[in-house]
Amino acid sequence: MTSSDSLTTSTGAPMGAPWLRNLRTSDIDVHANAQSDWALDYEQLSRGRFSGDINHIQLPGVRLVHESIGCAVRQRGSLGRGQYGFAVALEQAEEAIFTGQRLDLASIMLGRSENLDLASPTGFSLMAIVVDGELLQALWRQMYQKSLSAWSDRQLVVRANPANIESLRISHLALMEHIRAAPALLVDEPRLLRCRDDILMEWLATIPESICVPELKRLESRKRVVDRACAFMLRRPEDPPSILQVCDAIGSSPRKLEYCFQDVLGVSPMKYLRAIRLNAVRRDIKRNLDPAAGLHDIAARWGFWNQGQFASVYRQQFDELPSQTQSRSRGT
Numbered sequence: 001m002t003s004s005d006s007l008t009t010s011t012g013a014p015m016g017a018p019w020l021r022n023l024r025t026s027d028i029d030v031h032a033n034a035q036s037d038w039a040l041d042y043e044q045l046s047r048g049r050f051s052g053d054i055n056h057i058q059l060p061g062v063r064l065v066h067e068s069i070g071c072a073v074r075q076r077g078s079l080g081r082g083q084y085g086f087a088v089a090l091e092q093a094e095e096a097i098f099t100g101q102r103l104d105l106a107s108i109m110l111g112r113s114e115n116l117d118l119a120s121p122t123g124f125s126l127m128a129i130v131v132d133g134e135l136l137q138a139l140w141r142q143m144y145q146k147s148l149s150a151w152s153d154r155q156l157v158v159r160a161n162p163a164n165i166e167s168l169r170i171s172h173l174a175l176m177e178h179i180r181a182a183p184a185l186l187v188d189e190p191r192l193l194r195c196r197d198d199i200l201m202e203w204l205a206t207i208p209e210s211i212c213v214p215e216l217k218r219l220e221s222r223k224r225v226v227d228r229a230c231a232f233m234l235r236r237p238e239d240p241p242s243i244l245q246v247c248d249a250i251g252s253s254p255r256k257l258e259y260c261f262q263d264v265l266g267v268s269p270m271k272y273l274r275a276i277r278l279n280a281v282r283r284d285i286k287r288n289l290d291p292a293a294g295l296h297d298i299a300a301r302w303g304f305w306n307q308g309q310f311a312s313v314y315r316q317q318f319d320e321l322p323s324q325t326q327s328r329s330r331g332t
Contacts, residue, residue: 018186020179023054029075029283039077043279045267046072046122049319053125057179059196060189061135064176066090068125070182074265075120079113079130084152086110086203087128088165094121100219101157108206111155111289119265124172129203139200151211158213162204173300175199195200222260225252229261240277240303243269277302278317281310285322286329295322 025031031052032042044050053071056063065087079085087109096103097119103109106268107116113130120126140148147164160168175195179185185192213219228250233241246269261269281302288298296307299322304310314322 003142018057018059018192020057020183020186021054022180025052025054026050026302028052028071028279029286032075032077038079040079040116040157043074043276044071044317045074045119045265045272045275047317047319048122055176055180057176059192061132062196062200063130064172064199065128065130066125066173066176067128069120072122072124072266073120076116076117077114078115079134081114082111082133082138083130084111084133085113085116085128085130086207087126088160088169088206090125090127090169092121092124094266096120096124096126097264097266098157099155100223101213101216103157106159106162107157108160108165109155109157110207111151112153116155117264121266127169128199129172133199136200137202138195142202143204149205149211151171154216156211156213156216158204158208158211161208164202168202168206171199173311219263222263225250226255226264229257229269230272232274234276237280237302238300239272239276273319274313277304278314281314281322282318282325288326295326 003016021034021036023031025032025034026049028042028044028050031054034041034054035056036058053066053068055066068091088107089103089105092103092105098109099117109128136152137148140146179195179233185195229246229252232246232249241249243254243257246252247257250257250262257269261267261272265272267275281299284298284301285295299305299307299310304313311321315331318325
C-alpha cells in the first residue's frame, strides 16, 4: 500500500465473519489486490493519474460493493468459484462494456462471477452484489418455485425493471451507509440476515421476467477475436507486432479487428496494445527495487527502445515520469 492509500475502516474480524472495508486508492494494483478473496487484474486505458474508491461489506453468503474509478480501465478476473454477481452503474459519462455488451444506467450486469471482463470509462462507479450460489439457488426456489434460470451460467447485460432500479440504488447504498455508521450490526446475526435477505430479494426483483439477448453469440464471437489478438500481442513483449501481423496470426482483417476491439473494449487495437505495454512497464518498475536496475532495460523488455520517447508516452499515460514511479516505489 502506498502512502497515499488510506484504509479508513476495517473490522479486523476473523476469516468467515462479516466485515467491512473502505479504501481510497491512488495505485491501480493496490486497488485490484485490496478486494479480498478475489483475483482481479486492472489495466489503465485512459491518460491521467489513477484514483479509486472501494467499499465492500461482507455478509453471510453475500458481499455488497460500491466501487468508483477515475480512469478508464479494463478489469478481468474472478470473484470466486460458485459465486454469482449482479451490478448496475451509478455514474458514467460513456457506456461501460461487459463481455462485449453495452451497459447504460438502465441496465443490469448479471451471471457467473468467473472470467469477468469489464471495460469501464473515465469517471465510472457501480454498485454490486456477489452471492454464494447455494444461497441464491435456495432463495430463487423460495421465490419462484423452480431452479435458477438458464441465464445464470452466462454473463449478460439486460434491461432492468424500470419500476425497481431506482429504489434499488437507494436501498443498496443506504444499507451500506447504515452498516458503516453502525458496525455493531455486523455481530447482530438475526438483524444482519434480515437485511441481507431483503436487499438480495430487491436485487432479484430488478431482473426482468424474460431475458433474451439475440446478439449474444455474435458478441461472444467478437470477444474471442479480441482475446486471441491480445494473447498474440503479448507473446513477445520486447518486439510488439504490427496490426497486420496480428491480423495474419489470428486470421482477421484489419477492419474486423478494429470493430471487434471497439465493440469489446471501446478502444482501437493499437491504443490497447500501447496501454497494456505501459501498464506492464509500470508494474515492472514498481517491483524492481534493485538500485542498479536501469529504467532503459526495464522499458526495453516491453519494446520501448527510445528512452526519450518512452518517458514522454509514460508521462502522458500516468501523469508522472518513470523515474518518479521508481523513486516512490523504492521509498515505500
